[in-house]
Amino acid sequence: MTDQDLRVQLLLTGNEIMSGDTVDSNSAMISRRLGELAITVHRRVTVGDDVQLLQQELAAMASGSDVVIVNGGLGPTVDDLTAEILATVAGVGIEQHPEAVAHLEQWCAGRNLPLNDANMKQALLPAGAAIIDNPIGSAVGFELSVQGCRVICTPGVPGELAAMLDEILASLATQLPRPVERSILRLQTFGLGESTAQQMISDAMPHWPDEVALGFRAGAPQMEIKLTIDRAADAPARQRCREELEALFGDHIIGEGDTLLAQRVLELLRERGSTLTTAESCTGGLIASMLTRIPGSSDAFHAGFVTYANDIKHSVLGVEQSVLVDQGAVSEPVVRQMAMGALERARADYAVAVSGIAGPDGGTEDKPVGTVWLAWGDRAHIRTRCLRWPVERTLFQTMVAAGALDAIRRLLLGIEEEPRYFAQRRAR
Amino acid sequence: MTDQDLRVQLLLTGNEIMSGDTVDSNSAMISRRLGELAITVHRRVTVGDDVQLLQQELAAMASGSDVVIVNGGLGPTVDDLTAEILATVAGVGIEQHPEAVAHLEQWCAGRNLPLNDANMKQALLPAGAAIIDNPIGSAVGFELSVQGCRVICTPGVPGELAAMLDEILASLATQLPRPVERSILRLQTFGLGESTAQQMISDAMPHWPDEVALGFRAGAPQMEIKLTIDRAADAPARQRCREELEALFGDHIIGEGDTLLAQRVLELLRERGSTLTTAESCTGGLIASMLTRIPGSSDAFHAGFVTYANDIKHSVLGVEQSVLVDQGAVSEPVVRQMAMGALERARADYAVAVSGIAGPDGGTEDKPVGTVWLAWGDRAHIRTRCLRWPVERTLFQTMVAAGALDAIRRLLLGIEEEPRYFAQRRAR
Numbered sequence: 001m002t003d004q005d006l007r008v009q010l011l012l013t014g015n016e017i018m019s020g021d022t023v024d025s026n027s028a029m030i031s032r033r034l035g036e037l038a039i040t041v042h043r044r045v046t047v048g049d050d051v052q053l054l055q056q057e058l059a060a061m062a063s064g065s066d067v068v069i070v071n072g073g074l075g076p077t078v079d080d081l082t083a084e085i086l087a088t089v090a091g092v093g094i095e096q097h098p099e100a101v102a103h104l105e106q107w108c109a110g111r112n113l114p115l116n117d118a119n120m121k122q123a124l125l126p127a128g129a130a131i132i133d134n135p136i137g138s139a140v141g142f143e144l145s146v147q148g149c150r151v152i153c154t155p156g157v158p159g160e161l162a163a164m165l166d167e168i169l170a171s172l173a174t175q176l177p178r179p180v181e182r183s184i185l186r187l188q189t190f191g192l193g194e195s196t197a198q199q200m201i202s203d204a205m206p207h208w209p210d211e212v213a214l215g216f217r218a219g220a221p222q223m224e225i226k227l228t229i230d231r232a233a234d235a236p237a238r239q240r241c242r243e244e245l246e247a248l249f250g251d252h253i254i255g256e257g258d259t260l261l262a263q264r265v266l267e268l269l270r271e272r273g274s275t276l277t278t279a280e281s282c283t284g285g286l287i288a289s290m291l292t293r294i295p296g297s298s299d300a301f302h303a304g305f306v307t308y309a310n311d312i313k314h315s316v317l318g319v320e321q322s323v324l325v326d327q328g329a330v331s332e333p334v335v336r337q338m339a340m341g342a343l344e345r346a347r348a349d350y351a352v353a354v355s356g357i358a359g360p361d362g363g364t365e366d367k368p369v370g371t372v373w374l375a376w377g378d379r380a381h382i383r384t385r386c387l388r389w390p391v392e393r394t395l396f397q398t399m400v401a402a403g404a405l406d407a408i409r410r411l412l413l414g415i416e417e418e419p420r421y422f423a424q425r426r427a428r
Numbered sequence: 429m430t431d432q433d434l435r436v437q438l439l440l441t442g443n444e445i446m447s448g449d450t451v452d453s454n455s456a457m458i459s460r461r462l463g464e465l466a467i468t469v470h471r472r473v474t475v476g477d478d479v480q481l482l483q484q485e486l487a488a489m490a491s492g493s494d495v496v497i498v499n500g501g502l503g504p505t506v507d508d509l510t511a512e513i514l515a516t517v518a519g520v521g522i523e524q525h526p527e528a529v530a531h532l533e534q535w536c537a538g539r540n541l542p543l544n545d546a547n548m549k550q551a552l553l554p555a556g557a558a559i560i561d562n563p564i565g566s567a568v569g570f571e572l573s574v575q576g577c578r579v580i581c582t583p584g585v586p587g588e589l590a591a592m593l594d595e596i597l598a599s600l601a602t603q604l605p606r607p608v609e610r611s612i613l614r615l616q617t618f619g620l621g622e623s624t625a626q627q628m629i630s631d632a633m634p635h636w637p638d639e640v641a642l643g644f645r646a647g648a649p650q651m652e653i654k655l656t657i658d659r660a661a662d663a664p665a666r667q668r669c670r671e672e673l674e675a676l677f678g679d680h681i682i683g684e685g686d687t688l689l690a691q692r693v694l695e696l697l698r699e700r701g702s703t704l705t706t707a708e709s710c711t712g713g714l715i716a717s718m719l720t721r722i723p724g725s726s727d728a729f730h731a732g733f734v735t736y737a738n739d740i741k742h743s744v745l746g747v748e749q750s751v752l753v754d755q756g757a758v759s760e761p762v763v764r765q766m767a768m769g770a771l772e773r774a775r776a777d778y779a780v781a782v783s784g785i786a787g788p789d790g791g792t793e794d795k796p797v798g799t800v801w802l803a804w805g806d807r808a809h810i811r812t813r814c815l816r817w818p819v820e821r822t823l824f825q826t827m828v829a830a831g832a833l834d835a836i837r838r839l840l841l842g843i844e845e846e847p848r849y850f851a852q853r854r855a856r
Contacts, residue, residue: 018469020459021645021654024452027474031448041446043481046455046472053471217449278713278734284720285706285713288734292712293822295788297736303744304734306706306716312731316773345744360723394721 002230003040005177007065010044011057013072013082014156018048026071026161030154033165037173038182038230049079058089062149067172072156074139076118082153083142087126090146097125100140107138135163150175185227185238187245188254190261190406191421194218197225197249204248209237220395221402222254222261251415261405262290262297268412269300269350276408277346278304279317279338279353281329282372286401287352303346307338313355317341330355330367332384335375339382350411352376352404358393371427372400376407383407387425430658431468433605435493439485440474441500441510442584447476454499454589458582461593465601466610466658477507486517490577495600500584502567504546510581511570515554518574525553528568535566563591578603613655613666615673616682618689618834619849622646625653625677632676637665648823649830650682650689679843689833690718690725696840697728697778704836705774706732707745707766707781709757710800714829715780731774735766741783745769758783758795760812763803767810778839780804780832786821799855800828804835811835815853 010030016022024046031041045061047053054073061068073082087094100123108115122139125131132141132152137160143152152168154161173180189197194216201214208214211234215226225245229238246253254264269276278287278301288304291297305316310329313319318341323333338353356372363369370390377383385407389399403421410419438458444450452474459469473489475481482501489496501510515522528551536543550567553559560569560580565588571580580596582589601608617625622644629642636642639662643654653673657666674681682692697704706715706729716732719725733744738757741747746769751761766781784800791797798818805811813835817827831849838847 016645017456018459018472019463019643020456020461021643023456028445028448028451031446033448035447040476042475043485044446044474046474047470048468057471215447215449217444280713283717284725284729285708285716285732285734286720288713289711289717289825292710292714292734292736292786293825295821297712301712302737303740304713304736306713306720306732306734308720308726308732309730312774315775316731346740347743358720393723397717397721 002038004038006039006067006175008034008039008041008067008069009061009065010041011054011061011068011070012044012046013049013054013070015048015079017046017072026156026158029158029162030069030071030165033169034172036182036184037169037176037180039172039176049073049081051081051085054081054085055088058085058146058151062089062146062151065149066175067150067152068146069168070151070153071161074122074141074153074155076121076138080121083125086129086142086144086146086151086153090126090144090151092127092144094124095127096120096123097129097131097140097142099131100125100142103131103134103140104138132164132167134160136160137163141168181232182228182230183232183235183238185242186257187225187227187242188256188259189223189225189249189252190221190254190402191252191419192223192249194223197223200248201245205241205244209234209241212238212241214241221398225253251410251413251417252419254409260290260294261402261409263294265405265409265412266291266294266297266300268409272412274349274412275300275302275346276350276352277302277342277348278404279335279342279351280304280306281308281313281338281354282356282358283354283397283401283404284308286397287354287404290401290405302348303342305338305342305345313338317345328367330357330371330373332373332375332386335373336382336384339375339377340379343379350376350378350408351382352408354400354404356396356400358396360393370396372396372403374400374404374407376404376411383411385422386427387422388427389425430466432466434467434495434603436462436467436469436495436497437489437493438469438472439482439489439496439498440472441477441482441498443476443507445474445476445500454584454586457586457590458497458499458593461597462600464610464612465597465604465608467600467604477501477509479509479513482509482513483516486513486574486579490517490574490579493577494603495578495580496574497596498579498581499589500582502550502569502581502583504549504566508549511553514557514570514572514574514579514581518554518556518572518579520555520572522552523555524548524551525557525559525568525570527559528553528570531559531562531568532566560592560595562588564588565591569596609660610656610658611660611663611666613670614685615653615655615670616684616687617651617653617677617680618649618682618830619680619847620651620677622651625651628676629673633669633672637662637669640666640669642669648826653681679838679841679845680847682837688718688722689830689837691722693833693837693840694719694722694725694728696837700840702777702840703728703730703774704778704780705730705770705776706832707763707770707779708732708734709736709741709766709782710784710786711782711825711829711832712736714825715782715832718829718833730776731770733766733770733773741766745773756795758785758799758801760801760803760814763801764810764812767803767805768807771807778804778806778836779810780836782828782832784824784828786824788821798824800824800831802828802832802835804832804839811839813850814855815850816855817853 129142217224359369557570645652787797
C-alpha cells in the first residue's frame with residue numbers, strides 16, 4: 001500500500017487511560033478512519049493529565065509532524081487541560097470563543113439545563129482556534145496551527161469522537177498531496193483461522209498482485225479479510241482477487257462490510273418469509289441474544305428456549321426421559337428432539353439446538369469439556385453433528401453459538417458441502 | 429496516593445495496533461497490575477513494526493527511565509523485531525539462548541509439533557538476557573539492562589502477557605525503594621452514575637481522609653468504586669470510609685472485587701437452594717446468557733424463555749390473548765403473566781420477566797423507545813415496574829437485563845426499599 005506523504009501523530013491524554021481503568025479504543029477508531037484516506041498514524045503517545053508532560057510532548061510532536069491529533073481533556077473539570085496546553089505551546093492566549101458559547105447555550109437549552117461555570121470552561125479556547133462541531137456533546141473540538149503543524153483536539157467520549165471524525169476527515173482530505181483513491185473492501189468470514197487463510201492464499205494464488213493489499217483482522221467469532229487498493233485503476237485487479245478468494249473460501253464468506261452472522265441469517269429468513277427458533281443448553285441464551293441484538297429481528301425470530309436442566313428439556317421441549325437417561329444430555333438424539341420440540345412449540349420453520357459441555361467442570365473421558373452436539377433443520381429433515389471447541393467457557397459459548405447460526409445460514413443458502421471446520425473440530 | 433519513586437514507561441509495538449485493526453488492551457492490563465505495587469506508568473509510546481523507529485524510541489525511553497516494559501514483537505515472523513532491537517540498543521549480539529530452546533522443545537513436544545526454523549527464531553535473544561517463563565505460549569519473555577534501565581520484553585498475545593505478569597511483578601517488587609503496602613479495595617455497584625456518586629460522597633463526607641484515595645471506573649452495566657491506601661496503617665481509615673459508603677449507597681453495592689450481578693444472584697439462589705427462571709421479550713435471551721456465562725450456573729438456573737412474538741407469549745407462557753390485544757405486549761399485566769407462566773413451566777422458585785421497546789423502531793408517543801415493563805417475584809407475590817432507558821438498542825438490552833437481575837438480587841436480600849434508579853428512570 002502507498003500511504004499519503006503526511007506525518008500524523010496521536011497524543012492521548014487521561015489519567016483513567018494511564019491507570020488502565022479505561023481501555024483506549026479511541027486511537028484504534030481514529031487510525032481506522034484515517035486509513036480510509038491512506039493516512040497512517042506514525043506514532044502514538046499516551047500520558048496522564050499532567051501539564052508539564054503534555055506541553056513537552058505536544059511541542060515535540062508538533063515540531064516533527066504535519067498533523068497532531070489530540071484526544072481527551074476537553075471536558076468541564078480541572079483535569080481537562082487540552083485547551084490550556086495547546087495555547088501555551090502555540091504561544092497564544094485563552095479566550096472565550098463565541099461559536100463555542102453559542103454551541104453550549106444551545107446544548108444546555110435542548111436539555112433544560114442551566115449553563116454553569118463548569119460548562120462555560122469548555123468555551124475557553126486558544127485564540128485563533130477554529131471550531132469543530134460536536135453534534136452530540138457539549139465540548140466542541142478545535143484546531144490551531146503550531147509552526148505549520150495542524151493540531152486537532154478531539155473529545156475523549158467515544159461517541160462524540162466518532163461524531164466528529166467525518167468533519168475532520170473531510171478537512172484532512174483537502175490537504176493531502178495526492179487525491180484519495182484508496183478503497184477498502186472488507187469480507188466477513190466464519191470458520192477460518194488467520195494463519196490457515198494466509199497459507200491457503202499463498203498456496204492457491206502465488207501471483208497475488210502487489211497493488212491489492214491483503215489484510216486480516218481476527219476476531220471471535222468472525223474473521224475479516226481486507227482488500228485495499230490505492231488507485232481506482234486497480235479495481236479490476238481487486239475484483240479478480242475477490243473472485244479467487246470466493247472460489248477458495250466459498251461459503252466461509254458471510255458477507256461484506258460489517259455483516260454479522262446473525263444479521264445474514266435474519267436476512268435470509270426474511271427473504272423467504274420464514275422463522276427460526278432456538279433450543280439452547282450450553283450456550284444458555286446466547287444464540288437468541290445474538291439474533292435479537294439486530295434491529296428488526298422480530299420479523300424472523302419469535303421464540304427461543306433455554307433448557308439448561310434435563311427435566312426442562314423433557315417438560316418444555318418434550319425430549320424423552322429415557323433418551324436423556326440412556327444417552328445423556330450431550331447426545332445426538334437429545335439435540336434432535338430439542339430441535340423438533342422447539343419447532344413444534346414455536347411453530348417456526350427452522351430450528352437450531354445445542355447441547356454441550358462448556359466447562360470448566362462437567363467433562364468426562366468420553367465427552368470432554370468443549371464437546372457439543374448441534375442439530376439444525378426443518379420438520380422434514382434435522383441434521384446433527386458433534387464438534388469440539390476445547391477453549392475457555394465464554395469463548396466456547398461464543399464459537400458454538402456462531403457455529404449454530406452458521407449451520408442455519410448454510411442450510412438457508414442450500415449449501416450441502418460441509419464447512420472446513422467440521423472436519424477440524426470433529427469430536428475424536 | 430503516593431506512587432513509588434520509579435520511572436516506568438511502556439513501549440507498544442505492532443502494525444495491527446497502529447492501524448487500529450486491534451484495540452490495545454494490553455497496556456491497560458499492565459498498568460492495572462503495576463498499580464497494585466503503587467507503580468504508575470509515566471508515559472506510553474506506540475509504534476508500528478519499524479526497526480528504525482523502534483530503536484530510536486527504545487533508546488530514548490531507556491535513557492530516561494528505571495524500567496521500560498516492551499509489549500509485542502516476540503513472535504516467529506519477520507515482523508517480530510523486539511529481540512533484535514533490544515540487542516542493537518544494548519550494544520550486544522543476538523545468540524541462541526539454551527533455556528529458550530529448552531522451552532520451545534518442551535512446548536512443541538507437548539503439542540506433537542515439529543520444532544521448525546520459524547519457532548527457533550524465538551530462541552534468538554540478546555546476549556546476557558534473562559528469561560521470563562511463558563507458561564502457555566512458545567515465546568519466552570526476556571529482560572536486559574540498558575545503561576541501568578531494566579528493559580522487560582513481553583508477548584503481545586493477551587493471555588500470554590497475563591500469565592507472565594505475576595513473575596514480572598514479583599521481580600519489580602524487589603527493586604522498589606519502599607515496601608509495597610498498597611492495598612486496593614474494589615466495590616461493584618449497579619444503578620449509580622459516576623458524577624452522582626461523586627456528588628453524593630462530597631456532600632455526605634466533606635472530611636474524606638486524604639490517605640484513602642477514591643476512584644471510579646464506569647462500565648455498563650456496573651460501576652466500580654476503588655478505595656486505595658498506600659500504608660497498612662491506613663486500613664482502619666479505609667474501613668471507616670467503606671462503612672460510610674455502605675451507609676450512603678447501601679444495597680446499590682453488589683459486592684467486592686470483580687463480582688458480577690449474575691454471579692451474586694446465583695450465589696444468593698444457591699444459598700437457599702432456590703432456582704430462577706427468565707421470560708424475556710426485548711432482552712431476547714441476554715438475561716439467560718448473563719446467568720449462564722457464570723460457571724456452575726446450572727445449580728440455580730434451569731430454564732429460560734425468549735418470547736419475542738405475541739402469539740408465543742400466549743402459546744408458550746400462557747399470557748391471555750385478550751390482554752395482549754387490549755394492553756399491548758409492553759404492559760403490566762403482560763409481564764406479570766409472563767412471569768407467572770415461566771414460574772409454572774420451569775417449576776422454578778423465582779421468575780423475572782421483561783417486555784419493552786429496544787428500538788430503533790417500534791416506539792409510540794405513549795410508549796417511546798426505551799420503555800420497559802419488568803416483573804419479578806415468586807408465586808406468592810409478583811412485583812412490577814415500568815422504567816425508561818432511552819439509549820441505543822444494545823445498551824438498552826444490557827441495562828434492562830442488569831436491572832432485571834438487580835431486582836431479583838434485592839428480592840433475595842429482602843430489601844424492600846426501592847433503588848435510586850427506579851425514581852430516576854420512572855416512565856412518566
